[in-house]
Amino acid sequence: MENFDLGTLLGIGIALAAIIVILKSARIVPQRSNFVIERLGKYSRTLDSGFHFLIPFVDKVAYQQVLKEEVIDVERQACVTRDNIQVGINGVMYIQVVDSHKASYGINDYRYAASQLAQTTMRSVIGQTDLDKTFEERAKINEEVVRALDEAAAPWGIKVLRYEISDIELPTSIKDALEQQMRAERERRAAIAKSEGERQAMINVSEGQKQEVINLSEGEKMKQINEAEGRAREIELIAEATAEGIRKIALAIKEPGGSEAVSLRIAEQYVKEFGNLAKTNNTMIIPAELSNIGGAVAGLSEVLRATQKKT
Template identity: 85%
Template sequence: MQEAQISVSLILTIGFAIAVIITIAKTARIVPQRSNFVIERLGKYSRTLDSGFHILIPFIDKVAYIQTLKEEVIDVQRQTCVTKDNIQVGIDGVLYIQVVDSHKASYGINDYRYAASQLAQTTMRSVIGQTDLDKTFEERAKINEEVVKALDEAASPWGVKVLRYEISDIELPASIKDALEQQMRAERERRAAIAKSEGERQSMINVSEGHKQEVINLSEADKMRQINEAEGRAREIELVAVATAEGIRQIAESINHPGGSEAVNLRVAEQYVKEFGNLAKTNNTMIVPAELANIGGAVAGLSEMLKSAQR
């Protein structure tokens, strides 16, 4: 009997301890950093707990939802979109969202992650349907902005902020890939031909510029040669003139000295006779001076001067 009482009291003690542990577990709650606990009291929203230590009323308050405030990454599955020019493309995307209101995220929609993913797909199909195929590659950033703008407006009642959307891959049909490759090959060939022609054009320009510069250099050299020759001739004439003037000056000075006048007359007579004799040698015709008396007088005067010189 006594052993039975001990067993019952032990069971009650263990049961009480378990009840205390459960009560403490339901009463004391620690909320991690960057998280929110949504509390319901008797099935109705009560409050939202931020990070830290909190006390709840056992069996009356309960944690209905746990929401993270961290940025979440959602992989948007590939979807088939039709462009404005009726080309089917497969697009993969990545969506970045963040819960900004835990109450709305818990009660505004059943699953905001799934809803955001589906909304991103439908919005992307709508945006791609208004864009040509070429623009989908050139204006990817603009497409991402339009998707984010539409998603953010739709997700606002859910307490979710759409941060950004990125197109991760665009898959094209095989026929379109072949056409684009041919187009790119033709474009590369065109650019190569243009580059070659530009090179040849530049080469011809360089050659003509070289010829032009050569002609200019030759003309400049010829000009300098003519200038130098002209300066040389001018210098020669100047020196001859100076020498002639100096000679005339010295002759003039000599005439003014005693006997200078006789020396000049003698020199003139010698030149007269010499030139007259040369003229007679080079001509078959006999030349007789018109004034023989003058010649005789000149010769006589010359003889007198010679005699005076001998004395």
């Protein structure tokens, strides 16, 4: 019984030892990670993602480095601008491990070192920039900080990808002064916009009045032209009608009895007009010889016949 118990315990011990050896020798490296292996306390190799075997009690995983991009919050710090204004700035830095060996043995804590380096670099860059430029050229400041950090962090096996200023805190007095300046600028722009609007309105009114005068003058011109054309056409039509009437009278005179009809018509007109003349005047006008009526009619008839012969 004692031999059986001793053998059982020995078997269990061997099984446990085998399990420990397997656990010590088998390593699974996750994706986007590196394991730094030391053999007897000295750097041996760097394992990429996948399944690996180690020599038990000889090889060990000294460091585990993540190759994914990391975000580091850079704490707020006091910086003095070139025009001697103190501002509080905090930012965000994005870094990535590109060499696991350097990141493990180049520096004790690359995250803390990168954060401190970002603060000192930011102080240096802000010290060379005026307060107004810190707001206007924020992208340029970020680029300068990234360039300085990337050069300094190269021996640590990390790469600084980006740096962004997340907040700039100003003293209360500077805030008040900036608000007053902004308020004055807005009022100036509003006054300019109002004056430009009034100016444009006056221009529009004057242009409208000018166009109205032009339109009225054009209308008056067209009216006069139309009236002149109408009068000319009227005269032309009257002349044509008169000529047509005279031509028809001339043709009628050529007909048998035409001359006698014309003489009778002339006599009638003479008597009618003489009667009207007597009515419209207070003085009664009587021809010296009534026989002259016939002579006048005969004379007019002779004129018509002479005109007919010429035609």
